[in-house]
Amino acid sequence: MTHPDQNADATRALWGGRFSEPTDAFVQRFTASEAFDRRLATYDIQGSRAHADMLANVGVLTAQECSLIHQGLDQVMTEISEQRFDWRVAREDVHMNIEARLTEIIGDAGKKLHTGRSRNDQVATDLRLFMRAAIDSIKAELTRLQQGIVGLAAKNADTLMPGFTHLQVAQPVTFGHHLLAWHEMLNRDWERLQDCQSRLNYCPLGAAALAGTTFPIDRAMTAQALGFEGPTLNSLDAVSDRDFAIEFCAAAALLMTHLSRMSEELILWSSAQFDFVDIPDRFCTGSSIMPQKKNPDVPELVRGKTGRVNGHLVALLTLMKSQPLAYNKDNQEDKEPLFDCVDTVFDCLRAFADMIPALTPKKSAMRKAALKGFATATDLADYLVEKGLPFRDAHDVVGKAVGHCVSHECALEDMTLATLQTFSDHIGDDVFARLTLEGSVAARSHLGGTAPKQVSAAAAYAAQRLDQR
Numbered sequence: 492m493t494h495p496d497q498n499a500d501a502t503r504a505l506w507g508g509r510f511s512e513p514t515d516a517f518v519q520r521f522t523a524s525e526a527f528d529r530r531l532a533t534y535d536i537q538g539s540r541a542h543a544d545m546l547a548n549v550g551v552l553t554a555q556e557c558s559l560i561h562q563g564l565d566q567v568m569t570e571i572s573e574q575r576f577d578w579r580v581a582r583e584d585v586h587m588n589i590e591a592r593l594t595e596i597i598g599d600a601g602k603k604l605h606t607g608r609s610r611n612d613q614v615a616t617d618l619r620l621f622m623r624a625a626i627d628s629i630k631a632e633l634t635r636l637q638q639g640i641v642g643l644a645a646k647n648a649d650t651l652m653p654g655f656t657h658l659q660v661a662q663p664v665t666f667g668h669h670l671l672a673w674h675e676m677l678n679r680d681w682e683r684l685q686d687c688q689s690r691l692n693y694c695p696l697g698a699a700a701l702a703g704t705t706f707p708i709d710r711a712m713t714a715q716a717l718g719f720e721g722p723t724l725n726s727l728d729a730v731s732d733r734d735f736a737i738e739f740c741a742a743a744a745l746l747m748t749h750l751s752r753m754s755e756e757l758i759l760w761s762s763a764q765f766d767f768v769d770i771p772d773r774f775c776t777g778s779s780i781m782p783q784k785k786n787p788d789v790p791e792l793v794r795g796k797t798g799r800v801n802g803h804l805v806a807l808l809t810l811m812k813s814q815p816l817a818y819n820k821d822n823q824e825d826k827e828p829l830f831d832c833v834d835t836v837f838d839c840l841r842a843f844a845d846m847i848p849a850l851t852p853k854k855s856a857m858r859k860a861a862l863k864g865f866a867t868a869t870d871l872a873d874y875l876v877e878k879g880l881p882f883r884d885a886h887d888v889v890g891k892a893v894g895h896c897v898s899h900e901c902a903l904e905d906m907t908l909a910t911l912q913t914f915s916d917h918i919g920d921d922v923f924a925r926l927t928l929e930g931s932v933a934a935r936s937h938l939g940g941t942a943p944k945q946v947s948a949a950a951a952y953a954a955q956r957l958d959q960r
């Protein structure tokens with residue numbers, strides 16, 4: 492028995508026939524998703540148009556009904572984009588809000604749109620369309636960031652800085668080389684996003700609630716109309732699969748992890764202790780109490796936001812864990828983490844893409860830092876090997892030479908040839924060229940090495956690859 496007067500909204504009456512009392516007011520709010528899934532509206536309408544065309548094509552709808560549905564959906568879309576659509580919590584979600592409004596506008600033809608379809612295949616389709624577009628924008632922003640990194644690298648192919656291991660000065664590198672390491676990390680992220688996008692690009696429409704439909708649907712037609720690679724191949728899987736959401740969040744978490752590592756370096760480098768780069772004022776904020784402060788807020792926030800993206804990945808994995816086939820209402824919980832992941836990653840990329848090309852490397856401070864930690868000690872060892880010493884012995888000789896420098900507070904290249912020769916008589920005066928920073932980086936001239944020549948070539952290759960995307 493229905494209670495039309497107690498349950499005023501027509502939509503709840505969709506399943507009202509089975510119910511002997513209206514939904515509890517709190518439960519209605521508790522189970523509703525319209526407040527957040529309205530973000531899927533354009534994709535929902537896109538899916539409905541393709542579904543209606545297909546139904547008309549196979550003779551389930553008349554051409555006139557189909558054209559009415561298109562006209563009605565046009566109006567719904569206009570109302571939504573002009574922000575005058577009357578979203579109702581009583582209509583639960585984006586799908587039923589749109590369908591109910593469509594029916595108000597065009598009458599009975601609106602009620603036929605849901606033939607051979609369920610919200611289960613509908614939401615799965617909407618989400619895939621949304622993710623496909625979201626990944627497109629994220630990839631574009633990622634490419635913009637990479638172009639900025641590669642451009643800065645090309646300009647700094649011979650800018651010297653210390654390379655670190657254990658955050659201790661290890662060997663000299665070029666700033667361009669360091670930046671191209673960032674580029675490599677982000678390249679893998681781009682490929683992961685691309686891979687996720689190609690795997691999600693299949694159309695669940697036609698799976699209906701879980702078992703398919705008795706109507707003579709043409710799944711290839713809807714898949715093609717929506718730009719999918721083809722239809723999904725199992726109806727139970729089609730309505731319950733959220734792998735693509737998890738894959739995206741996993742790719743996003745790794746991307747954020749990379750951005751957090753870059754952030755950490757920028758935070759260190761912009762400190763007075765390092766003083767390697769200047770971050771322009773427009774990307775920084777001051778302190779309300781300490782007038783001298785200029786804080787690297789953008790990298791700090793990006794580093795911090797990595798946590799929420801990691802959290803969303805865990806939320807989605809946990810959401811899907813142990814869910815029996817096929818659709819379960821649990822899945823409604825996929826949207827908020829997914830949307831926040833998309834927004835967070837996009838915003839972080841945008842901030843970085845704007846900031847990176849505006850960084851100013853402080854070349855003399857970088858150079859000075861590279862001179863500090865015996866960064867060319869390995870070069871001295873390599874030199875001794877070339878003169879015939881086994882590497883382990885060379886290592887030992889250089890260790891002693893460094894020990895001498897530490898106690899005399901000097902650098903390797905500050906020693907006289909006579910002093911150097913007390914450590915090994917293999918040392919000649921051709922050693923000094925090898926102990927300079929310039930000599931050290933120039934000597935590492937092979938694919939993937941830090942020599943300015945290699946860095947210039949690597950930056951040119953990277954830029955060319957980015958242009959071809």
Ligand code: ARG
Pocket residue numbers: 524528584610611614820822823824
């Ligand atoms: N709002 C729902 C979701 O996000 C749509 C599908 C609901 N299906 C159902 N049978 N209750 O998952």
